[in-house]
Amino acid sequence: MSGKPTKRGLGRPTKSEAKALDAHVLDEALALFGSAGFAAVSVESIALRCGVGKNTIYRRYPDKEALFKAAVDREITRLNELGQELSQHVSDPLEAIRLTVQQMSKVLHEPQVIQMMRLLVAEGHRFPHLAEDMDRWLTALFKRLDALIEDATASGRMPKRPVKAVREALFTLFAAPSLNRLILDDQSLNISDAEFDLRWNLFVGGAAASMDPS
Known part of the structure; x- marks a missing residue:
C-alpha cells in the first residue's frame, strides 16, 4: 500500500x-x-x-x-503488469518456473490482493466484468506456466507428464495457502521464504524421482 x-x-x-x-x-x-x-x-x-x-x-x-470498481480494477491491473518479463531472460526453464511461482505466491499473499479476492467473492455478482478480468489474469498465468512446463519437459529438466497435472500441482503447493487464508483470515498461512524453498524442493524432488532412468 x-x-x-x-x-x-x-x-x-x-x-x-x-x-x-x-x-x-x-x-x-x-x-x-x-x-x-x-x-x-x-x-x-x-x-x-x-x-x-x-x-x-x-x-x-x-x-x-x-x-x-477503480479500487478493484487497480489491483487486477497491477497483477497483469507484474512479472511480464520475469522469466524472459532466464535460460533454464525450471528456474523460470521457480521464479514465476515464487512471484505468484508472494503476490497472492499480499493483504490488498487478499482483500480484492474477498471482494470479488462477495460482490462479484454486482460487478461481473471485474470477476471476468480476474479470470483473464488467471488464464494468462496458467498459459505462461504451461509454456514453461513444456519447455522444461522438452529440455529434459522435467519428466514428460500431462502439463495440466503439473501446473495444478504447482498451484496446489504455492497458491492454495493464500486461498485458505482468504477463507480463514489466518496470517500464519503465509508462505515464508524458507517454506517456499521447502515446497519447491519437494516439487523438484518429486519430479526428479519420477524421471525415467533410461
Whole structure:
C-alpha cells in the first residue's frame, strides 16, 4: 500500500501529491470495502478514513460504485503488469518456473490482493466484468506456466507428464495457502521464504524421482 500522503499547504497539489492522494484513496477504499462490505460503506466513511473531505472523493469518482470498481480494477491491473518479463531472460526453464511461482505466491499473499479476492467473492455478482478480468489474469498465468512446463519437459529438466497435472500441482503447493487464508483470515498461512524453498524442493524432488532412468 502507498501509505498516507504527507500533509501539504494551501494551493493546487503537485502532480506527485495528486498521484499519492489518488493511491491513498484507493488503498483505504479497498481496505474498507474488504472489511465492511460494499453495502455498509459510504463515500463519507471513505473520506473520513482518508482524512479528506467527501468532495475530494467525488471530484475523482462520481459515486461509490465507481470508486469500488477503480479500487478493484487497480489491483487486477497491477497483477497483469507484474512479472511480464520475469522469466524472459532466464535460460533454464525450471528456474523460470521457480521464479514465476515464487512471484505468484508472494503476490497472492499480499493483504490488498487478499482483500480484492474477498471482494470479488462477495460482490462479484454486482460487478461481473471485474470477476471476468480476474479470470483473464488467471488464464494468462496458467498459459505462461504451461509454456514453461513444456519447455522444461522438452529440455529434459522435467519428466514428460500431462502439463495440466503439473501446473495444478504447482498451484496446489504455492497458491492454495493464500486461498485458505482468504477463507480463514489466518496470517500464519503465509508462505515464508524458507517454506517456499521447502515446497519447491519437494516439487523438484518429486519430479526428479519420477524421471525415467533410461
